[in-house]
Amino acid sequence: MKEQLEKIYAAASADLEKASSINDLEEIRAKYLSRKGEFNEIKKNLKNLSNEDKRIVGSLANEITKKLESALKDKHDEFYKKELNEKLQKERIDITLPGKYIPQGKVHPLTSTTNEIVAIFQSLGFSVVPSEQSPEVETEYYNFDMLNVPKDHPARDVQDTFYTEIAKNVVLRSQTSGAQIHAMEGKNPPIRVVAPGRVYRNENINARKNNFFHQIEGLYVDKNITFGDLKGVLNEFIRIYFGSSRPTRFRNSFFPFTEPSAEIDVQCIMCEGKGCRTCSGTGWLEILGAGMVDPNVLKGVGIDPDVYSGFAFGMGVERLAMLKYAVDDIRLFFNNDEKFLKQF
């Protein structure tokens, strides 16, 4: 039996020599040291021996299994380290590599310009009319009638209004001024709001004009509002929006819903007033119309013009964006050319 033990030990040692992974070691342990392993088989036969032999063979068996176990443990430690190192090498990541580029959408320049303008007026105490309270598809009642534009007045043609087939009097709004009526109807002054939105006009398209564009309407109605307030607010807006001094001019003008009326021009940024394609040779770009709310308009919505007065304005978002970012053609805003949009 002693020889048998020596033989098994030699075989186990040879197997151990050949082992190359933790898996191999598990197999060796199962083959020799488990309950059904070869050493146990021998130990089972110990009972047939004399007491003296039992002691000798038994202690030899114990000694050999201990040796084998410690050899297995050493190998295990060695393989474990080796396999861990290989894994670490294989799964190594270079944290200095640049990350994956995930393209990110950007806010359209007209949206950011609108947000910027609205924020300026908010800082001056105006609140924003939600879009559902100033619809793009509008009745003539709000787009013209209530704004003091007589039925047969050429102003209805001047703005080249798009009429719809929904009903005879339903139009795509030609101006955001209808929002003034929505803002005043059923309400009491003070009213101090801005209403941004899209408007439509059947125009010949060129560098300055598109058949739809964006406006921001403003309205301030309270006691003792004067033309001085109008000038103060709009000059302050221009100062904040353009930052440094940009030549501007007030011109008198006419709108059926304001009296007196004015327009503000800003010097063309492309030619600095010399005259070019963008400003069609005039050196100026009109950015807004404004005026004192006509008493007839106030009366129409049930506000007493003897007690209250107000001013209103409507500015062109595209024009303001062109003047700030030196965009020489309004059509660039609508072509959605990435080369253009990426610059903002």
Ligand code: PHE
């Ligand atoms: N609605 C006018 C336009 O589109 C601008 C305007 C608004 C003028 C408010 C006066 C007061 O031309």
